[in-house]
Structures are given as C-alpha cells and as structure tokens.
Amino acid sequence: MESEPTLRNRGGSAHCDVQGRIDIAFDIDAGWAAVTKARERGDVSGEALALTVLGQALQEAGRTEEARFFHDQADETAPSSDVWLFQAEILMKRGIELAETGGDPETTWGNWFGKDERNAGIIRQREWALSGAGYAFDQAARIFQNAGTQEQSRNAAIWKRETLPRRIRHLMGPLESRPSAKDDYPSRDQAPSSSPRTAEVAQEAQDGAPGQWGNVHAAPVPAFEEIVVGFLAVKLLGPFLETFATKLGERFGESTSQALGRIRVTRRRNRTSRNLEIEDPQTFTSTVLVLPEEFTEEARLAVIELDVSAEEVRGKTLRWNPDTSTWQVVDDGPESSP
Structure with a gap:
C-alpha cells in the first residue's frame, strides 16, 4: 500500500x-x-x-x-x-x-x-x-x-x-x-x-526538440483567436468582473479568486464579439454571455446581478437586450452561437 x-x-x-x-x-x-x-x-x-x-x-x-x-x-x-x-x-x-x-x-x-x-x-x-x-x-x-x-x-x-x-x-x-x-x-x-x-x-x-513529439508536424487550427482567463479577464474587462466573481463565489461556495478561475473571455475565429464564459462547478457546463460592442455600465451591472446557477440560465447562451435592459437566453442556432 x-x-x-x-x-x-x-x-x-x-x-x-x-x-x-x-x-x-x-x-x-x-x-x-x-x-x-x-x-x-x-x-x-x-x-x-x-x-x-x-x-x-x-x-x-x-x-x-x-x-x-x-x-x-x-x-x-x-x-x-x-x-x-x-x-x-x-x-x-x-x-x-x-x-x-x-x-x-x-x-x-x-x-x-x-x-x-x-x-x-x-x-x-x-x-x-x-x-x-x-x-x-x-x-x-x-x-x-x-x-x-x-x-x-x-x-x-x-x-x-x-x-x-x-x-x-x-x-x-x-x-x-x-x-x-x-x-x-x-x-x-x-x-x-x-x-x-x-x-x-x-x-x-x-x-525533446520541436517536431519530434509523436511525429506531429502541424498543429490543428485553433477554434479560438482569444482566450483570457481569471485575473487576466479582470484586467481586460475591468474591476466589475471581480465584483461578479465575488457574487459567483458566494453562490458556488468558493472564494473570489477560486470563482475567477471559472471565468474566461473568448473570441472564436471569424467572430468580432467577445464572450464571457462561466463554468458551473457541479455540471462543468459553461454559461456564455455574448458581450455587446457597446458594453455599457448598465449591461455590466446586470452581469453582476445575473444568477448563472439558475436552471433556466445555466449552460445557455445569452445576449444583452438594450430595449429590456436584460440578458436573454437565445437559441443555439448558427447566428446566435458564440
């Protein structure tokens, strides 16, 4: 033993x-x-x-x-x-x-x-x-x-x-x-x-020389052009994200720093918009917020108040609706996919 x-x-x-x-x-x-x-x-x-x-x-x-x-x-x-x-x-x-x-x-x-x-x-x-x-x-x-x-x-x-x-x-x-x-x-x-x-x-x-590992000579094309995680996401999007992580940690029973590790900002190839992705620690699925080009203070505050652990939101894709001032779940079709 x-x-x-x-x-x-x-x-x-x-x-x-x-x-x-x-x-x-x-x-x-x-x-x-x-x-x-x-x-x-x-x-x-x-x-x-x-x-x-x-x-x-x-x-x-x-x-x-x-x-x-x-x-x-x-x-x-x-x-x-x-x-x-x-x-x-x-x-x-x-x-x-x-x-x-x-x-x-x-x-x-x-x-x-x-x-x-x-x-x-x-x-x-x-x-x-x-x-x-x-x-x-x-x-x-x-x-x-x-x-x-x-x-x-x-x-x-x-x-x-x-x-x-x-x-x-x-x-x-x-x-x-x-x-x-x-x-x-x-x-x-x-x-x-x-x-x-x-x-x-x-x-x-x-x-250990390049090109000698498993005879792999060409890397696959990445799905993402940008992946920024945790503390780096705070640096990119601003301090509101740390406030969001604090609330997220309270919901998940984690510290702010731990919750930040579940947050990443991504941009997929051939897309202009960035996405805020939050991983659920229980299901390991990610809720995706498609960030608007004009990411207003109102939209940021609404992110802080959003409960991504709620069943109707968890694992879904959401977009900001400026008319209703809410984050709304969208269909997972090709036009709405992040």
Missing part, C-alpha cells in the same frame, strides 16, 4: 527579509491578499515577492496562463537584483518542499493505473507535488539567470531534472532558462562543472 504523503507544504509559507519579514502562504487567496496589501503600503519589494508566490500558487492550481502573467509582473516589479534573488530563493524552497512531498518520480507518474481509489488518489497528489516542484525550479532557474547567477541557475535546472521522470520532462518542454549546451548536468549533490554533456542528456535534448 502506498504511504500517504504529507501535504502540509501545500499551504506552507515563504519567508524573506525585504523591508521587514513577510509571510506568504502558497495559496491563491493568500497570495492575492498579500499583493493587494503590499500595493496599499507602497512596498514594491514585498509586492514583487507576493506576485512570485501568487504565480506559483496559480500554477499549482492548474491556471498556467495567469501564473505566467504574474511571474512577468513580478519580474517587472522587482526593484533590484537582490529582490530577484529573493524571488528565486522562495521558488527553490517551495520546489524542494514539493519534491520531498512527491518522492521518487519514477514510482509516481502514471502508476495510479489499476490502484484502488485511495492509493490512486495518493499517487495523483504526488504527481501534483512533483509537477509544482518542476515549475518552481524552472522559474527559479530563469530568475537566477536573469540576475546573472549562472551557477545557481544550473543548480535549479539540476533539481528539475532529478525531480521529474524523463518522459514527463519531454512533455513539459525545455527549461525557460536552459544551461548552455556545452555544460554538463551533474548530480545535484555535486558542484556544477563545465564539461561536455553526457550522451543521455544529448539524447534527451534531441528527443
């Missing part, structure tokens, strides 16, 4: 001494609250660190695009290379915690097939931990490289390499801050060195 991993690190804290000691939990709600508080007090360094933690928390929750956005913001906000190093060290600490939680990668990934429900769940939790660790090391390597600390960047790359099984590293793609092809990847117990790469690493790089 699989031994159950300790997941206390999922809500663990990162500590840094930048303009005073700060404690930030790797949790979306706590991270966003820390960002907001740092902005309110004008603590730029604290904001940069909070953005880093928020980005990692979003990645661990599977919200990758938002994670990248906040990591970019963290890079731009950091006022000095010293803060960059703190950011990278926070991510290294988190990565090591998650790697310890996940355990041996070669006995984890995919090994839940055929297991009973309890043990399959344990292995999936280990997969989650190792995946989060790999991402943390990836970001740390990138930041260390940007800060000009190549040795630490290589160390972060080594941690990622030894945290994930080889087949999973291929799926995740190369490190954003990959060491030079002239450098070796030693064990993380050894000091980095500049020696020719081993045959294994060279083959790994070849296997």
Whole structure:
C-alpha cells in the first residue's frame, strides 16, 4: 500500500527579509491578499515577492496562463537584483518542499493505473507535488539567470531534472532558462562543472526538440483567436468582473479568486464579439454571455446581478437586450452561437 504523503507544504509559507519579514502562504487567496496589501503600503519589494508566490500558487492550481502573467509582473516589479534573488530563493524552497512531498518520480507518474481509489488518489497528489516542484525550479532557474547567477541557475535546472521522470520532462518542454549546451548536468549533490554533456542528456535534448513529439508536424487550427482567463479577464474587462466573481463565489461556495478561475473571455475565429464564459462547478457546463460592442455600465451591472446557477440560465447562451435592459437566453442556432 502506498504511504500517504504529507501535504502540509501545500499551504506552507515563504519567508524573506525585504523591508521587514513577510509571510506568504502558497495559496491563491493568500497570495492575492498579500499583493493587494503590499500595493496599499507602497512596498514594491514585498509586492514583487507576493506576485512570485501568487504565480506559483496559480500554477499549482492548474491556471498556467495567469501564473505566467504574474511571474512577468513580478519580474517587472522587482526593484533590484537582490529582490530577484529573493524571488528565486522562495521558488527553490517551495520546489524542494514539493519534491520531498512527491518522492521518487519514477514510482509516481502514471502508476495510479489499476490502484484502488485511495492509493490512486495518493499517487495523483504526488504527481501534483512533483509537477509544482518542476515549475518552481524552472522559474527559479530563469530568475537566477536573469540576475546573472549562472551557477545557481544550473543548480535549479539540476533539481528539475532529478525531480521529474524523463518522459514527463519531454512533455513539459525545455527549461525557460536552459544551461548552455556545452555544460554538463551533474548530480545535484555535486558542484556544477563545465564539461561536455553526457550522451543521455544529448539524447534527451534531441528527443525533446520541436517536431519530434509523436511525429506531429502541424498543429490543428485553433477554434479560438482569444482566450483570457481569471485575473487576466479582470484586467481586460475591468474591476466589475471581480465584483461578479465575488457574487459567483458566494453562490458556488468558493472564494473570489477560486470563482475567477471559472471565468474566461473568448473570441472564436471569424467572430468580432467577445464572450464571457462561466463554468458551473457541479455540471462543468459553461454559461456564455455574448458581450455587446457597446458594453455599457448598465449591461455590466446586470452581469453582476445575473444568477448563472439558475436552471433556466445555466449552460445557455445569452445576449444583452438594450430595449429590456436584460440578458436573454437565445437559441443555439448558427447566428446566435458564440
């Protein structure tokens, strides 16, 4: 029987001494609250660190695009290379915690097939931990490289390499801050060195090259020209969406940050209008609001008051009717489809 991993690190804290000691939990709600508080007090360094933690928390929750956005913001906000190093060290600490939680990668990934429900769940939790660790090391390597600390960047790359099984590293793609092809990847117990790469690493790089995965040479044409999710949707459409997410969270029994993860703005190919899509957590169906070109304050307020969990609305497509000042369900024909 699989031994159950300790997941206390999922809500663990990162500590840094930048303009005073700060404690930030790797949790979306706590991270966003820390960002907001740092902005309110004008603590730029604290904001940069909070953005880093928020980005990692979003990645661990599977919200990758938002994670990248906040990591970019963290890079731009950091006022000095010293803060960059703190950011990278926070991510290294988190990565090591998650790697310890996940355990041996070669006995984890995919090994839940055929297991009973309890043990399959344990292995999936280990997969989650190792995946989060790999991402943390990836970001740390990138930041260390940007800060000009190549040795630490290589160390972060080594941690990622030894945290994930080889087949999973291929799926995740190369490190954003990959060491030079002239450098070796030693064990993380050894000091980095500049020696020719081993045959294994060279083959790994070849296997992971573009166009080598499953002999796929052409990507399918995407259905969407635009997909913006969560916090990014708030940035696109304005703060009213955060108010809507707060009400949505109350209906779904979730926090505002969690509810935001169920909201996305899309635009399909060959369409001019944007759509606001809200996923129902119980049925996993989406209610779609076709946003008017003139998205008035009245229409925005009506979105906030709309109960997308109501049976007559959930999973339907709605358009704004300026004559009645209401969002109305429309037929799912070709002209009304988003």
